[in-house]
Amino acid sequence: MTTFKFSQWAMTLILGGVLFTACNKKDPEPENEQEEINSMVVTFSPTGGGSPVVFSFLDADGPGGLPAVIAAPALRANTTYNVGVALAKVKGAAVESKNAEITAEGTVHQFFFVFNPTGLAQHTYSDTDASNRPIGLANRVVTGAAATGALRVILRHELNKAFAGLNATNYLQAGGETDIEVSFNVAVQ
Amino acid sequence: MLHLLIFATLFQLLLVQRFAALLILSLTVNQVLAQSPGCHCSIEGKVTSANGSLGQASIRLTTPKRQTITNGEGFFSFDRLCPGEYEVQIHYQGYTDQQFRCKLDSGLHLAIRLEETTLLLEAVTVQAQREATGAVHLATSLDKTELDKARGGNLAESLRDITGVNLLQTGPTIAKPIIHGLHSNRVLILNNGIRQEGQQWGSEHAPEIDPFIATKLSVIKGAAAVRYGSDALGGVIIVTPPDLPRAPGFTGELYLVGQSNGRQGTASGSVAGYARGIGWRVQATGKRGGNLHTPQYFLANTGLREVNFSGAVGYHREKFGGEIFYSRFSTEIGILASAHIGNLTDLNFALQSPRPVYPVRFNDEFTYAIQSPRQKIAHHLLKANGHLQMGQMGKLTFQYGLQANSRREFDQRRSSAATDRAALDLQLITHTLDVVLEHRPIGPLQGSVGLSGLFQDNHNVPGTGIRPLVPDYRAGSGGIFVIEKWIKNTFELEVGARYDYRHLTAWRFDRNDQLTRPDFNFHNVSGTVGAYFEWSDQLNFRSNLASAWRAPAPNELFSEGLHHGVAALEFGRADLRPEQAYKWINTIQYTNPKIRFEATLYYNKIDNYIYLNPQLPPELTIRGAFPVFNYDQTNARFWGLDGSLRVNLGPAVYYTAKGAMVRARDVSHQAYLPWIPTDRIENGLTWRVPNRLGWQDAYLSVNSLSVARQRRYEGQSDYAAPPSGYTIYHLDAGLAWPLGKQKLAIHFSIRNLGNLAYRDYLNRFRYFTDETGRNFILRLNYFF
Numbered sequence: 001m002t003t004f005k006f007s008q009w010a011m012t013l014i015l016g017g018v019l020f021t022a023c024n025k026k027d028p029e030p031e032n033e034q035e036e037i038n039s040m041v042v043t044f045s046p047t048g049g050g051s052p053v054v055f056s057f058l059d060a061d062g063p064g065g066l067p068a069v070i071a072a073p074a075l076r077a078n079t080t081y082n083v084g085v086a087l088a089k090v091k092g093a094a095v096e097s098k099n100a101e102i103t104a105e106g107t108v109h110q111f112f113f114v115f116n117p118t119g120l121a122q123h124t125y126s127d128t129d130a131s132n133r134p135i136g137l138a139n140r141v142v143t144g145a146a147a148t149g150a151l152r153v154i155l156r157h158e159l160n161k162a163f164a165g166l167n168a169t170n171y172l173q174a175g176g177e178t179d180i181e182v183s184f185n186v187a188v189q
Numbered sequence: 190m191l192h193l194l195i196f197a198t199l200f201q202l203l204l205v206q207r208f209a210a211l212l213i214l215s216l217t218v219n220q221v222l223a224q225s226p227g228c229h230c231s232i233e234g235k236v237t238s239a240n241g242s243l244g245q246a247s248i249r250l251t252t253p254k255r256q257t258i259t260n261g262e263g264f265f266s267f268d269r270l271c272p273g274e275y276e277v278q279i280h281y282q283g284y285t286d287q288q289f290r291c292k293l294d295s296g297l298h299l300a301i302r303l304e305e306t307t308l309l310l311e312a313v314t315v316q317a318q319r320e321a322t323g324a325v326h327l328a329t330s331l332d333k334t335e336l337d338k339a340r341g342g343n344l345a346e347s348l349r350d351i352t353g354v355n356l357l358q359t360g361p362t363i364a365k366p367i368i369h370g371l372h373s374n375r376v377l378i379l380n381n382g383i384r385q386e387g388q389q390w391g392s393e394h395a396p397e398i399d400p401f402i403a404t405k406l407s408v409i410k411g412a413a414a415v416r417y418g419s420d421a422l423g424g425v426i427i428v429t430p431p432d433l434p435r436a437p438g439f440t441g442e443l444y445l446v447g448q449s450n451g452r453q454g455t456a457s458g459s460v461a462g463y464a465r466g467i468g469w470r471v472q473a474t475g476k477r478g479g480n481l482h483t484p485q486y487f488l489a490n491t492g493l494r495e496v497n498f499s500g501a502v503g504y505h506r507e508k509f510g511g512e513i514f515y516s517r518f519s520t521e522i523g524i525l526a527s528a529h530i531g532n533l534t535d536l537n538f539a540l541q542s543p544r545p546v547y548p549v550r551f552n553d554e555f556t557y558a559i560q561s562p563r564q565k566i567a568h569h570l571l572k573a574n575g576h577l578q579m580g581q582m583g584k585l586t587f588q589y590g591l592q593a594n595s596r597r598e599f600d601q602r603r604s605s606a607a608t609d610r611a612a613l614d615l616q617l618i619t620h621t622l623d624v625v626l627e628h629r630p631i632g633p634l635q636g637s638v639g640l641s642g643l644f645q646d647n648h649n650v651p652g653t654g655i656r657p658l659v660p661d662y663r664a665g666s667g668g669i670f671v672i673e674k675w676i677k678n679t680f681e682l683e684v685g686a687r688y689d690y691r692h693l694t695a696w697r698f699d700r701n702d703q704l705t706r707p708d709f710n711f712h713n714v715s716g717t718v719g720a721y722f723e724w725s726d727q728l729n730f731r732s733n734l735a736s737a738w739r740a741p742a743p744n745e746l747f748s749e750g751l752h753h754g755v756a757a758l759e760f761g762r763a764d765l766r767p768e769q770a771y772k773w774i775n776t777i778q779y780t781n782p783k784i785r786f787e788a789t790l791y792y793n794k795i796d797n798y799i800y801l802n803p804q805l806p807p808e809l810t811i812r813g814a815f816p817v818f819n820y821d822q823t824n825a826r827f828w829g830l831d832g833s834l835r836v837n838l839g840p841a842v843y844y845t846a847k848g849a850m851v852r853a854r855d856v857s858h859q860a861y862l863p864w865i866p867t868d869r870i871e872n873g874l875t876w877r878v879p880n881r882l883g884w885q886d887a888y889l890s891v892n893s894l895s896v897a898r899q900r901r902y903e904g905q906s907d908y909a910a911p912p913s914g915y916t917i918y919h920l921d922a923g924l925a926w927p928l929g930k931q932k933l934a935i936h937f938s939i940r941n942l943g944n945l946a947y948r949d950y951l952n953r954f955r956y957f958t959d960e961t962g963r964n965f966i967l968r969l970n971y972f973f
Contacts, residue, residue, distance in 0.1 A: 025646070025661070025663055025694075025696065027696060027704055028648075028649065028651070028661050028696050028698075028704075029651060030698045030702040030704075031649075031651065031653060031654065031655060031656050031657060031698075032654060033654065033655065033656055034607070034654035034655070035602065035603060035612075035654060035655050037603075037811055038811055039811075040811060057811060059810060059811055061700050062700075062750065062810075063750050063751055063758050063808060063810045063815070064749060064750060064758060064760060064808070064817075065700055067808075067809070068809055068810070068811070101603065101604050105604060105605055108549060108605065157531070157548075157601075157603060158548035158549050158550060158601070159548070159549060160549045161549075172534075172535075172538040172546075173546065174546075175546040175547055175548050175549060176548050176549065177529060177530055177531035177535055177548065177601065178530075178531025178532045178534060178535050178812060178813060179531060179603055179812065180811055180812060181531070181532055181534060181811075181812055181813030182811060182813075
């Protein structure tokens, strides 16, 4: 009855295979998320002095889950601001700044500030990358007359920064992809 | 998981001598053990002469009297034959008649060579092959002759000549087969008898198989789940390597393929031999291609590199035998540079751009260089199989398969320094074991019982810096089936049932990085009932009603977040239930010397069909707005019709037509389902050029493919309306020179003859780019 033995052996192998599932698998470690930026803070500091106005976007639990918390207090009309952008990964109380990463690869990154309507404020860059082209972590914004509208802050990656006449309206033509795009409702008073 | 196809084979070497002893027939009988003798044996073959294949040759069988005529390519077949001894007579005017006896106990393939005037001592090779499926399931196959005319493409591209099969593409380099509107986890692929277990859940995850290992590719369009196990909702794709040699000798093949588009070159070769009872084969393929181009522009980063090899040894005796097979597939594929998008604004810009705008790293020019985004994939398969004759009980076959799949996907990252770090790094190990006992026929009743088991471990290699798309998991499954067939001369009835059990444990981190270990158990009973009727030698009909099931895949259960390739947020659901399909498929075949016709009509009811359900409103993330899709279940219905026709217009010219349509509905919501193949029709005219100057098998053919626009879609579940329909033309030509015992064949093709700029609904990158432009392909095949 070798045949019977053979079948038995085969059965044992199958059952063995299924029972393997019961064996212990080493618990994995959570992946330290490095791609995700979940916080942007745009600080408007009046050049003439006074307390800064802080716009912020925080999506503490990332895409999905709870909605992001967005704040954009009113700006003063006809005022010049130094505007700094801070990107970070925020987890609980820990804040890990991502600005250095952007600066280090400044030649392939650029922020764009899109005001709608365009008369809401004027934007100029105050920083440069290694090729003397703007990045947009430091900026100057001059507000217009009192009005309401929106500001979109966009960070583009791997765009062609040598693109002729690159600005906040034609940046998509320069290629690359969007790393950050946040829209704030703006009131200029 | 459960798969019970048996490829273990038994070989007999018979020498049958013809009357005049002028002809020696070496007869190799290869019995596939899933079959036992009954009245569904077959004889098929090809008649050739020194000048090439012979059409219109007459083939006669005595007792029972059957007669047929070879088609334009010299092929003929008889099926529904009972086992026994047959006398075969071949007649062709101007050639010496041949007559010999052969013993039939499953299937035979005859290669018959007729001599013009003088009779020569000529070796006739007789190979036997038979499908592991019964007559109830129609396996549509591409044999070696057909495959050789189109070598060089990937597996899915090789299959697209089969009616009812479409491609789901992700750019020009990644393609998956679609059968009757279903793909990915809903199609089962058997690679050399082992169910392919790669990361099949993604539409950008192509099957990890080198089509050069196949001597035959078959598609079973029915839900053949009872025999092959879960997932076969749409059908089964069977990749069959050549049998190992059973006679002393040494043979080899060399393929060289060059194509103008992408300046792609492919070389593949194999050698096989037999000594002291052991047959062996080694095979290897290398491929390299650069950026492809559309009629107007280059597709940046669409190069690929591939290195594959395989080896097999086998030992066979009448009572027992065994084989060991190993193959390794490895590839690196570039992903179209413009298809990696940041958010919906980027996507809308890409949709409006007449040509892709590439990131600054890439240029609209030719290069072989591959950058991120790219995929690096390796797939190992080790298989051991054996068979044993068990006297009164029947035949026992077993096979064990070990697969190791490594998938690394490199994404465009925010920091260039991290670009060489995989964004997805998965290792999947799968063990499968199948044991089948095929009992001895009891009168007209034949059948088999089988057991199968699977154990699988999925591991995310740490260090990607990205939350894994699918978690670590372990799955185990087991199945048991029985299939019985009642076989009469012109009628066959098949009934089968199967029970499956599957267990899944996942190691998953929740939003707060706390480890959870959800467990899942799935059970299912599948059944099949089918019949085959033969009205005459020329007309037959088969009908099969079968159920199939599929447990939800890990991505459907656990996805949580951004799916970059499609700029969407996708969320899985842990309470998904298995999909349950009931497919009814009917095929009619009619053959006479002038016309060959086949039509298939099917209806597939899929309950708990898992799909991505669009949610409103779009979610605001720090990257901008993204549409949200939740995995959900509904009841779906598929039906369709496909057919093929071939008409001999003269002794050397024939016309072919193929067409397919699929209709799919979400019946619970009265909505259309996305990514369903559009209606299509192919027309072809082939001229078989008469032999002269020592060449043979020359042909010239022109084919057109017309694809309609998809009008059955839901606007809100797609980013862009389906592209308009198109018609493209292909040209193929080839010829062969016999060089003594060797043979050199040349095939030349031009695809997209008119260099038409078009987009295809079934290409996921249709948002970003046109399809590839005109392509000249030259293939050299050398057999020795």
